Amino acid sequence: MDHFYSLCLQGDLNSAMDYLDSIQPRTKEIEEIQQMYIERFYSQEPAEPILEDDQWIKEVLAAYHHYFQGVLTKADLIHDAELTLNDRLRMLLKVESPFTIDETENELAAIFTEKGYHFLGGVTPPFRGAYIWKRCETVDFNVEIPHRSITVTVHMMSDFLLEGWIGFATFNNRTVGGWAKEDGLYCNVKSYNNLGDDDFQVCYLKHEAQHLSDYSCFPGLTSAELEYRAKLVELIYTKNHSILNKFLNDAKNDPDFPHPYASYNLIKNISSKILEKDYESNMNVWLAVDYQKISSAALELFDENTSALKRSAVEKETPRGQGDDSCITTS
Structure with missing residues (x-):
């Protein structure tokens, strides 16, 4: 299934589904995955179950889900889908001002903070996020990268409500392991079973530390x-x-x-x-x-x-x- 998820990560759900349809023999696992994708992306009116009690949060998540469904299947142009997303989010904010999508997401972030969540908007190219999570703890690491060592602060994130378009496109079988910002690194804890393994020490920690170094250099x-x-x-x-x-x-x-x-x-x-x-x-x-x-x-x-x-x-x-x-x- 690696090739299937690689196609999903390239934002090409249609090609991914064509590939899935071509796999022989047709195992029970493949049939189940295909049905999950049809229900999420290709039903007449795709609706994603949202296990959240807060109605406002549920509607924010539904707005992003609708955006993801449109752009990942190429049913909507990216620009048009973003305008629709912005309109839906502005309605939830109950504002009439013509906010840009970035301004809208800044307003969302403030409300999510009040509700006890962390929110990161913006773009994970070529599509918008967002990432929404509940818990965050900080840990410092000394990291060796080519020709230097740097100390980095890692914000360990857990309890996600939304993991961007990458998580949505793969049913969280592939997720963003984290990212680098000027205030340190952000790590999706559930992506790493053992913090001593190369998955974390190399693929995450050294990778993201190099980003921090390059931001400066x-x-x-x-x-x-x-x-x-x-x-x-x-x-x-x-x-x-x-x-x-x-x-x-x-x-x-x-x-x-x-x-x-x-x-x-x-x-x-x-x-x-x-x-x-x-x-x-x-x-x-x-x-x-x-x-x-x-x-x-x-x-x-x-x-x-x-x-x-x-x-x-x-x-x-x-x-x-x-x-x-x-x-x-x-x-």
Whole structure:
């Protein structure tokens, strides 16, 4: 099912359903998953059960569910769906002012805070969130990333009501593990069974810590550029081919989807460096390559990218942000 969920993560529910329909033999699990998706996304009037007592919260969740259903099946254009979402949310706020969607979500965040919840709006490209959760605890970690170590504060989130379009598109079989903001890292605790495993220590902690470092060292990077560098860090520190396999499954040559696009560029560049090929998509070929060679190549690509960003910053005479020296310190 990895390929099916990869298509969902690329925001292409129609292709994902076509793929699911093509799988043979038809197991009971596949039949059940297909029925779940039909009921959530393709029924005459899709309605998602919402287990929440607060009627206002239920209606906010229903508004986002309707938005997700429209954009993920391409039944609605993204711009039109966002306008409809904004109108529905403004009605719940009981305001007549022509708020932008960002202003509307700021108002929602204030009300959710009063109700004892945390709310994060905005866009997880190319679609809007939101993320709504109940509990949050903070823990500090010292994290080694290429050529430096940094101390980060991680806000450990749990008890989610909504996990963005990614969670909705996959029935939470794939969820956002967390994100980086200027006040620290945010971690979706249920995504990690053991905080000592690479899933957390590398795929989350080092990945997101690299984002924090890049925010300071190279402000203004696009989401795809940030993801490319953080994914290279994952390859540098992991111990086997599993992460590379994940990137292969997720890769898509589409700049509108920063995570899949970063995976595509990473595979393209590491294929050129190790195999002297434009793009190697066969995992069996990669399994024949000693993983240490892949890790070393990832570090080379990371350093080459860092050098290119430094040159670009000098050419544009753009400051790299506070603490320039710390951005280039080598271990």
